[in-house]
Amino acid sequence: MENKAWPRILPFALFMAVIGLEESLRFMDGRGWVVLGDVTFALLYPLKPLAALIALIMLRRAYTELRWADLKEPGSTLLSIVVGLVVFVLWINMDWSFGALPAPPGYDPSIFSHDTMRLTMILIRVASAVLVVPVMEELFWRSFLLRYIINPEFSKVPLGTFTLSSFLVCAVLFGLAHHFILAGIMAAMAYSWLLYRTKSLAQAILAHAVTNLALAAYVLQTGQWYFW
Template sequence: MTTPPLISRYPALPWVGPFALFMLWLALAPSLGIPQPWESVFRVGVLTAVLLTLSRDIVFSLRVRHAAASIGLGLAVCALWVLPDQLMPGWRDHWLFQNQITGKVTNSIPVAELSDPLVMTLRVLRAAILVPIIEELFWRGWLPRWLVNNNWQQVPLGTFNVVAFVATAVLFASEHGPFWEVGLACGLIYNWWMWKTRSLGDLVLVHAVTNAALSGFVLLTGQYAYWM
């Protein structure tokens, strides 16, 4: 299959582009003023379209090599996310987690959306399917290799040096605001699993299981702050 000219010129685009669009949407969504459920429909539609066009070859080449272990690890990481706050009430109120840099823990979902089955379904699908693919393309597929060598296409998947391993985890943690400490632990675990398996498909699976289990926890307990 012939590589499109845009991707030939910018080979990092399939790895970085969906994540850049995802983050841009998060930043701009509040000011766009698109009513629900159309905002959710449009967001899922655009992100899916980008993955199936810009990143199609990578997405369709993903293979899972260690399904059982990846599923188990994903469930363990989900437990890691929620246990500090469940075992130690008030843990998240400490200034280390809520401050001017990390932000505040808030329920980011308007009450009206909670009663809309379509919006909630799309949110779960986004968290459990789209986000794992988009984030893993960037965080474990491209960034560590680029940090190892600017000529990143020559660096095999799952290759890390100390700087790439630590920096990727720290930056991943910064994406999660007041939950940065569990985000850091999650980033380190995901990096380790990528190094061990050399399989981006397994990283997408473990991330998907984590997010799907966390979504289930949120829906069962009503602790919507975990849906950032």
Template sequence: MPTSVAVERRSPVNAFVVPFGIFAVLLVLNQLLETAWPDAKFAVYPGQTLVCGFALWRYRQAYGPFRTRGLAFGIIIGALVFCLWVAPQWLHLAPPRSGGFDPGPLAGSPGLYALTLAFRFLRLVVVVPILEEVFWRAFALRVLIRPDFSGVPFGTFSWSSCLVTAGLFAVGHQRPDWPAGVLAGLGYNAVAYRTRNLGACILAHALTNLGLGIYICVTRQWGFW
């Protein structure tokens, strides 16, 4: 997936908003369906992954070419955010996270179980980091500085856009994760400011989510996702 500081200045707003919007709408749809169909997520989430992945591919030219600048810093921040996210459980300051997307009911069908986990990791490690960084770092950070965001260079700093974006990023997660979400938002913002490379932001986010996914599977704390 092309990503870069060279985010195309003439790119339509749809390229930055539509994938995230589709993702959010399908999350709401899943919540509505679960009132009558508790296992709706096993159908909605794979569909969400495919539809959002297609949308990102459709708009890929808007995000610029891939760059390697600042990837090391992105890796450091991604690892740090992962540690912060699971610290309450590591330090026994919070109870285990039960519930959530537990594929256990599918264990009787090994193939389906493996496919479900594969889609879950594809969503967690590839689709979500790209669409969220495209929306929060490439769009929100800039549009909060100037409505005509295409004229704002990627990585431009503003206290107001930095703090508002970090706060909104946090409340998009489960309530127990809000403190870590704020720190994560600030961390990914820092990657944008330091590297001016959208690819480094995506890498940081993907690394955090990969670590979290592995942690979830090892500890069976499905409530994290």
């Protein structure tokens, strides 16, 4: 594997590693081997975006394919916003139960009785979903994996190169990494299509961020925490 792969893998891997730690602790808590409680698990959440953010900052010079100036193109940026909103609307309105795992408890900040702590955890959750996760995931899925499936020397593959196999494999794997599997596949297809159309990773990140921001607003308004 190319050395260029690791800067795109590491932030995602660290995020997933903290999830693995959390799931291990939940397993032990369920067996009564440790006693932690919902508040403790909620407090673990900031470790995920923090680990990914530190890696992204340290490795930022490696992301030469990420051009934020692309967002100055009004046509493509408007398209990205529309795609992000369409993904959000489909995510909350379509019946994805066929491809869903058992209902998760979600991230419910109401378990914090202190107002300041509750607000702080909400802000961390929203900032993570909008500012960290889209960058981390698009670097891994759309910049690295989508090209790696085409050619293990992925840096030789122009960003936004389409092949049916890479499109479908990446979409399925992205879906499997999410609770609502079919919804995840739908979102991956939308973000990949946007990348093919704009040839811009920044635009894919923007669409992903718009989806997550709209979803965060919806969850906070409705209290449907399982979407979080």
